[in-house]
Structures are given as C-alpha cells and as structure tokens.
Amino acid sequence: MSNKQARLPQPVVSEHVPLKARKVSFAWEETPLHWIPGDPFTTHTINVLHLLLPAGERWFVHVYKQVLPYIKDERLRADVIGFIGQEAMHSQAHDEVLPHLREQGLDPTPYTAQVDWLFEKLLGDRTLPPGRAREWWLMERVAMIAAIEHYTAFLGDWVLNADALDRRGADPTMLDLLRWHGAEEVEHRSVAFDLFMHVDGGYRRRARTWATAFSALVFLWQRGARYFMANDPTLPDGKASLQEFFAKGRQGVLPTAGAMVRSIPRYLGRAYHPSQEGSTRQAVAYLASSPAARAAEAREKGAA
DSSP: OOHHHHHSOOOOGGGOOOOOOOOOOOOOTTOOSSSSTTOHHHHHHHHHHHHHHHHHHHHHHHHHHHHGGGOOOHHHHHHHHHHHHHHHHHHHHHHTTHHHHHHTTOOOHHHHHHHHHIIIIISSOOOOOTTHHHHHHHHHHHHHHHHHHHHHHHHHHHHHTOHHHHHTTOOHHHHHHHHHHHHHHHHTTTHHHHHHHHHTOOHHHHHHHHHHHHHHHHHHHHHHHHHHHHHOTTOTTOOOOHHHHHHHHHHTSSOOHHHHHHHHHHHHSTTOOGGGSSOHHHHHHHHHHOHHHHHHHHHHHHHO
C-alpha cells in the first residue's frame, strides 16, 4: 500500500449492515418532567435533543433527497435511502415528546421556532441559479451533515454505554428512545461520511464545515439547556452552567468534555472513517432488545 493510500479513509468492512427504518412509538404519560430523578440539569441538557432533532433531521432528509441523483454507487444509494428512512423516524419520535413537555408546563415553542428558522431558512434551499452555485451549496450541506453525524454517532455510542443513567433511575421509556435512536446512529454512522467522500471529498470543505457544525452545535446546545432550565415551572431560579456540565460528565450521566474534545482530531484526521469508532454489533444487539423496536417489528409482522 502506498503512503497516499494509507492516508485515505479505511472503512471497517465488517461494520456495514443493511439499514431499515423501525416504525417505533412511545407512550409518554408516565414519564415525569425530570426523568432523571432529582437531576433537572442533566434531564434538560439531554432534552435539548427534542428541540434540535425534529427540524435538523427533516433537513437531513430534504438535502439527501436532492443529492440522490449524484450517487453512482448502488450500495451507497441503498444506504442513503435507508438513512433517510431512519432519520425521518428519529425526527418524528423526538417531535412527539414536545406535547408532553407542554402538558407539564414547559413550552418549547419559542426555542423550536428559532431552530426551524435555522434549518429551513439559513441552511435551506437558496434562490440560486442552476449550475455551479447551486451545486456548491448542496455539497456544502452534504459536508455539514457528515460533520454533524460524527457527533450524533459519538452521542449514540455514549448513551449505549451510559450505565450511570440506569443507576440514577432514569425513566425507562426515555432511555429506550435515546438508546434506540443512538443505536441507529451507530448503525448508520458511516453513511453521511461515505456520501460526502463519494460526491466531493475535499479536505478543506470537510474541515471548514466541521468548524461550522461544531460551533453551531455547541451554541445551540448550551442555549437550549439554558432555555429549559430558565423556563422549568418547578425551578424558581433555574440556571445552566459549564461547571455543572463538567461535573455531570465526571459522574457519567453526560458525556465528558474531554471525550468530545478528543473526537475532534479523529474526525479531522485524513485516515478517519466512522466505521473505526463505535460497535455495530452492540448497536444491533440493543435494537434486538429495545422494547420500542421489538414492538415495531411485531406490528410489522402482524400487518404482513
């Protein structure tokens, strides 16, 4: 193998599996506002997923439907179609948590309206003429999704291994939502990167869009946590702080800042490939035991 080939992304072939959407559903009636008992900060920090993902994953689907004509590899096309199906279900599942939050006195609408604007307007389709400018903007968004998916896979791997949440008595329905979603993020973790490498693959674009995506995620996440803490009707003076985030990471109920920082050079390494991280076997094993995924499979078999 030449030095140039050694620096190219090297996928782990055994980590690839065919993708399918699992039509899950969750009942939220018994889930308390603070679904991690006595820990509103961790609850609301993780709850930011419900604010970001419905609009974000609808945006993924919209962009990928536009890029399908650029795909020349049939296996990659099948992977992207499977990815689209899974992401659409993720968006729906998290969106269905929001009415439950409103019923408990925590209205996310002011924040989700801003997130909708971000994905639909700022990152949406622009009135560009057909040709290079329109294609440039499409490829820019494909690269941005690859960077975001690096972090969704990171979070998916984390939540599958976050035993501290079980020890703290986290609500089992919310844990199943998070772990079903996390397992599918690990399962399809290579698709966005493979698609980017197939249609463009430029390193400068990859690094530039990583910086944009990472900065946006950090900003939106801390803003969402602050919003939830400030508007929680049970907290007279709810505040979110970095110090508490670091402390919860050390306790294992949130990812550590160190782990997130160490993920940066891995993504930016020229030989990086998402299949080198996480475990498809672990993800598939969880999906085989997930109450929601098993119920979805039973419904599918019953309808057949």
